Amino acid sequence: MFSLKVRGDIELRPVAERDAEAILEIVKRNYEHLRPFLHWVTEDYSLESAREFIGQAQKAAENTSLTFGIFYHERIVGVIGFVVFNWQSRRTEIGYWIDKNYEGKGIVTDACRVLINYAFAELKMNRIEIHCATENTRSRQIPERLNFKLDGVLRQSEWRHTRFFDMAIYSLLAEEWK
Numbered sequence: 001m002f003s004l005k006v007r008g009d010i011e012l013r014p015v016a017e018r019d020a021e022a023i024l025e026i027v028k029r030n031y032e033h034l035r036p037f038l039h040w041v042t043e044d045y046s047l048e049s050a051r052e053f054i055g056q057a058q059k060a061a062e063n064t065s066l067t068f069g070i071f072y073h074e075r076i077v078g079v080i081g082f083v084v085f086n087w088q089s090r091r092t093e094i095g096y097w098i099d100k101n102y103e104g105k106g107i108v109t110d111a112c113r114v115l116i117n118y119a120f121a122e123l124k125m126n127r128i129e130i131h132c133a134t135e136n137t138r139s140r141q142i143p144e145r146l147n148f149k150l151d152g153v154l155r156q157s158e159w160r161h162t163r164f165f166d167m168a169i170y171s172l173l174a175e176e177w178k
Contacts, residue, residue, distance in 0.1 A: 006114050016054065023069075027045050038160070039159070066081050072102060078107070090127065092127075109142050112143075116177060127171055127172070133168075151170065153167065
């Protein structure tokens with residue numbers, strides 16, 4: 001597998017079995033931070049859950065999705081990737097999460113920029129989407145910072161643990177990316 005250089009101290013590498021314990025530790029440490037917006041963050045998230053996630057990501061690699069660990073100084077601090085590919089329509093969606101201790105450093109924004117370049121230049125995608133809960137203001141700042149357009153809000157479209165969330169749908173077209 002390959003890796004994508006983000007900047008001097010940050011690299012994206014496909015998630016691997018050896019990352020399972022670190023992912024578990026991040027999820028457990030960030031439980032309250034991640035849980036409101038990620039359906040899979042549950043009290044019983046385990047090492048087996050992390051391994052299952054990695055196994056699914058490896059099976060899907062480059063066919064239906066592509067998942068990377070975000071490595072900062074060689075330590076995994078989050079996950080980012082293409083959630084799903086629609087090859088016929090040349091459309092994909094980027095999803096991400098990061099350890100709260102690494103927010104506000106531009107890591108996710110820079111990682112998204114690299115994935116956008118890769119999607120348009122290498123994968124020949126025409127459209128990239130980012131979906132965010134309207135209440136997740138930090139997450140919404142990323143597509144806004146990268147000049148995505150807000151296509152609209154899907155009201156009460158995602159169930160997260162105890163209630164429905166409205167989802168903001170952002171998009172960026174190949175012709176809009178410089």
